[in-house]
Amino acid sequence: MSRPGRKAWWQEGIRFECQGSGRCCVSRDSYGYVYVTLADRRRLAAQLQLPTGQFTRRYCLKADDGQFYLDSPEPECRFLDGTQCSVYEARPIQCRTWPFWPENMKAKAWTAIAEFCPGVGQGDIVPAEQIVKILREQRRATEEG
Numbered sequence: 001m002s003r004p005g006r007k008a009w010w011q012e013g014i015r016f017e018c019q020g021s022g023r024c025c026v027s028r029d030s031y032g033y034v035y036v037t038l039a040d041r042r043r044l045a046a047q048l049q050l051p052t053g054q055f056t057r058r059y060c061l062k063a064d065d066g067q068f069y070l071d072s073p074e075p076e077c078r079f080l081d082g083t084q085c086s087v088y089e090a091r092p093i094q095c096r097t098w099p100f101w102p103e104n105m106k107a108k109a110w111t112a113i114a115e116f117c118p119g120v121g122q123g124d125i126v127p128a129e130q131i132v133k134i135l136r137e138q139r140r141a142t143e144e145g
């Protein structure tokens with residue numbers, strides 16, 4: 001993000017509004033995995049009316065670091081239906097917090113995102129305080145697994 005004592009480049013907020021393109025639901029380079037925490041798996045399983053264990057066995061794989069991620073044989077997320085998320089209400093925290101992820105908040109990474117995500121530069125400015133809150137939420141969820 002930024003060095004201690006140095007203001008982040010997004011200190012004045014960032015203009016962003018989801019345009020519903022579904023493009024963030026397609027794997028590209030380092031944006032290839034949708035990680036799912038236990039809370040995510042429970043929510044998704046409930047939406048699909050499955051026991052959590054069955055959801056995990058059917059739809060998830062485990063990474064070397066022990067985190068689960070959605071197993072999508074195609075570059076598109078398996079829950080993407082056209083440009084719509086078919087599990088929108090129960091979508092994982094990673095999807096809820098897009099594009100305000102810790103690794104995205106470097107200016108260079110943000111420029112790369114702007115190339116494929118049409119929401120960048122649209123809508124109202126998301127204030128820095130809200131971005132910080134989202135980043136914390138994302139970090140907490142990752143730590144809890």
Ligand code: SF4
Nearest residue numbers: 025077079080085095
């Ligand atoms: S779960 Fe939904 S929002 Fe998340 S990547 Fe898949 S289709 Fe997109």
